Amino acid sequence: xxxxxxxxxxxxxxxxxxxxxxxxxxxxxxxxxxxxxxxxxxxxxxxxxxxxxxxxxxxxxxxxxxxxxxxxxxxxxxxxxxxxxxxxxxxxxxxxxxxxxxxxxxxxxxxxxxxxxxxxxxxxxxxxxxxxxxxxxxxxxxxxxxxxxxxxxxxxxxxxxxxxxxxxxxxxxxxxxxxxxxxxxxxxxxxxxxxxxxxxxxxxxxxxxxxxxxxxxxxxxxxxxxxxxxxxxxxxxxxxxxxxxxxxxxxxxxxxx
Ligand code: SF4
Numbered sequence: 001x002x003x004x005x006x007x008x009x010x011x012x013x014x015x016x017x018x019x020x021x022x023x024x025x026x027x028x029x030x031x032x033x034x035x036x037x038x039x040x041x042x043x044x045x046x047x048x049x050x051x052x053x054x055x056x057x058x059x060x061x062x063x064x065x066x067x068x069x070x071x072x073x074x075x076x077x078x079x080x081x082x083x084x085x086x087x088x089x090x091x092x093x094x095x096x097x098x099x100x101x102x103x104x105x106x107x108x109x110x111x112x113x114x115x116x117x118x119x120x121x122x123x124x125x126x127x128x129x130x131x132x133x134x135x136x137x138x139x140x141x142x143x144x145x146x147x148x149x150x151x152x153x154x155x156x157x158x159x160x161x162x163x164x165x166x167x168x169x170x171x172x173x174x175x176x177x178x179x180x181x182x183x184x185x186x187x188x189x190x191x192x193x194x195x196x197x198x199x200x201x202x203x204x205x206x207x208x209x210x211x212x213x214x215x216x217x218x219x220x221x222x223x224x225x226x227x228x229x230x231x232x233x234x235x236x237x238x239x240x241x242x243x244x245x246x247x248x249x250x251x252x253x254x255x256x257x
Contacts, residue, residue: 003252010072012245013126013192014099016064017072020087022052024074026103026144029203029211030170030196033073038205045208049143051079061090067099067124075144076100081108085115092119101126101167103144104153113160124163124189127154130172132179139215140172151182158186169194169244174222176231187240193231194244195223225250232256 009032010017022042024033027049037043051074068091076084091098100112104127116123127150131137134146145153157164164187168176171193180191199220203211221227228250235241236256243251251257 001257010069014069015066017069019071019073021074022054023048023050025049025051025077026075028141029207034206035202063094067097069099076102076108097122099124103128104150105145106149106152109153120162125157126165126167128167130168130170136172154186163189165189166191170196190242191240192242195246
């Protein structure tokens with residue numbers, strides 16, 4: 001494989017996406033969508049967390065040949081779950097397959113599962129969990145659900161027979177082994193691992209430089225090429241593990257892929 005052949009971002013996961021909000025209450029400090037919204041003056045660092053519905057006029061709910069990532073530039077939260085359920089229903093009416101990507105709020109996941117249990121073959125859950133430690137999650141993803149909420153969501157989806165996968169992108173600490181042991185038994189599909197992209201620049205823009213710089217440095221050190229290669233070598237033959245572009249690139253550069 002060559003670096004030029006790598007897909008990146010949401011295209012690694014699905015050819016289509018569907019979004020219905022501007023802003024996200026989770027307010028993750030490393031958020032790509034937040035940085036873009038600030039750059040194009042749709043939002044500010046302060047008001048990104050205020051969720052606003054975008055117009056659905058002209059949006060297609062027709063059948064797509066390939067998975068639709070839902071959502072990709074915000075999240076499904078208690079503030080928008082009712083609208084999310086309506087949109088999921090419309091997309092499923094056309095027999096679409098949805099990759100639901102979220103930092104799962106337990107009540108939201110319960111609502112989706114209760115409403116669409118009979119459509120489980122068209123729904124793939126991908127829950128983002130970058131650490132098993134609440135202090136770490138809270139530092140980087142201040143308003144997102146805690147670990148218990150996310151883990152309970154994973155177990156519920158698994159026990160109800162849905163396809164489950166995990167996104168550890170970005171990894172938020174150097175304790176992937178601990179997280180893996182906890183979540184793996186409830187994952188039917190894949191566990192994706194990725195680095196935090198553009199950490200320093202993005203976090204500074206998103207937080208108006210109020211985020212502790214030493215925490216960025218610590219994470220950047222944990223995600224040095226050497227440490228990433230060690231992680232890659234440890235898990236490369238594990239059939240559930242998938243590598244995001246940020247890690248594949250390092251593997252290619254070092255002749256490992
Ligand atoms: S959940 Fe996703 S969209 Fe929302 S702030 Fe976090 S990274 Fe951004």
